[in-house]
Amino acid sequence: MNSYYDDVSENEFQRLANQYGADFLSVENRGYGYGNNVGITHAVSEYAFQWLVVSNPDTVIEEFSLNGFNPLEKSILAPDIRTLSGKRQNPMIAKRSKLAERLIYLGFKNESRLLLCLGVCANKIIRELFALGCHRENKTVYQPHGSFIVFSLSAIEALYPVFDEGIFLFAEEGLLAWNSAKNGVRVLYCPSIRVVHKQDGSMKFLDDINTQLKDSNIYVYEKILKGENSC
Template sequence: MQDDKYDFIFIVLTYRNTKDLSDFIITTKNNVKNSYKIIVVNSYYDEESCKAFNRIANENECDFLNVENKGYGYGNNRGIEFAKKKYDFNYLIISNPDIEINSLSISDLVGTEDYIIAPKITTLNGKNQNPYYYSKIELFEWLIYFYYKSGNRLALYVSLILNKLYRELNLFIDWLLRLKRRKIYAAHGSFLIIGHSALEKLGSLYDEKMFLFCEENHLARLANSKHVKTYMIPSISVLHKEDGSVGLEKNKSVNPAKESYIVYYENWKRSSNN
């Protein structure tokens, strides 16, 4: 049964670091004037951190879900399912806790209910993280897949260099044209806005076989397959502190980026061949 209607529902996946969540809630209160609700989804680490997250959520009138630590996709999917069952809303936002919102208004999103929206995401060192990819270029993805399967570092370097050149050229063109809205292929996953109509078309957002990394690639493919467009709107702006609130224990025997990318690439390759 659904309760109130909100302009924004935030899904914030947490892991261990409680300070990030507190900072996120404070900056959201200060800078978001439209109606919103925050759903805190905790990927369980231990009882101490779980109780701390629950306390912070309760003190700030946020919903709290505690789930097994089965990865980024698993946690966010559970949060999205909860939001869709409990609330009516215009936009769902997937956000890292290490985000500080600078500017977010429903007035900047008029007419985007069917889209995925990428804001301007700036890191502490001034790097722009959006767009994640301007275009879908199969060669770049295959080169990275080839690197992970073969260990050929040249393939990785060629892909990274070509993608960087392509991205920087388009960023420069956007800057020259002063575009207020730009169609892109993939949005950075640290802060992602999804219109309610787009969310209904997309269904389950994340592939839970991927523990961490490559979520942007998967979501871009999913949106493309469901004919959901992605736009970048620079007037919406956030700071990404990049301090790794959602992370893995250090384990040299595990390479989650490699494992996730192979799962991502091979799953979508099979899907395209069917």
């Protein structure tokens, strides 16, 4: 899957796909959600599988084991993802805090660094408490990091089309987490899959990262709030 950037990268990806006998899909660059949804739709229509991995191009798999996980369950696996500096990226959010969500939203909406920091710190505290026992398999978490996600087929069927295409980049995992909880899809921490995330490889071309981050987080919060109020 290539979200078109330029002819040089497009031609190189096509060459590599031909060399290794892989499917090659080229789509216009309409963001993380759109590109992944196209790839997921292709996989579902063309292949029989139990698990499907959605991965950024800047990740390296160090270990991959699905022992102990049932592919027939509606589940999303959140691997042990580390940056090059060793920073842990999963779970992105260990347990949902509506207070933290509200603080982060108000921080972005009102351009208040204080409120934003309070919300982020609340999530970090919850995350650190989780980390004390994070060696355990099958531990339920709320939000997985989007750089490397493993879906069971039944989870894809429950969430389809899986990602919200109204978001170009950032915060997609927030809606995925909320939709998963709403549709009975469990997000499970999976340290038997270990991934290194080199980071930032897909966003060097963005000149407005701060604006995009703000707009995406506001969009996600307001969409979740609307969904909860309509229930």
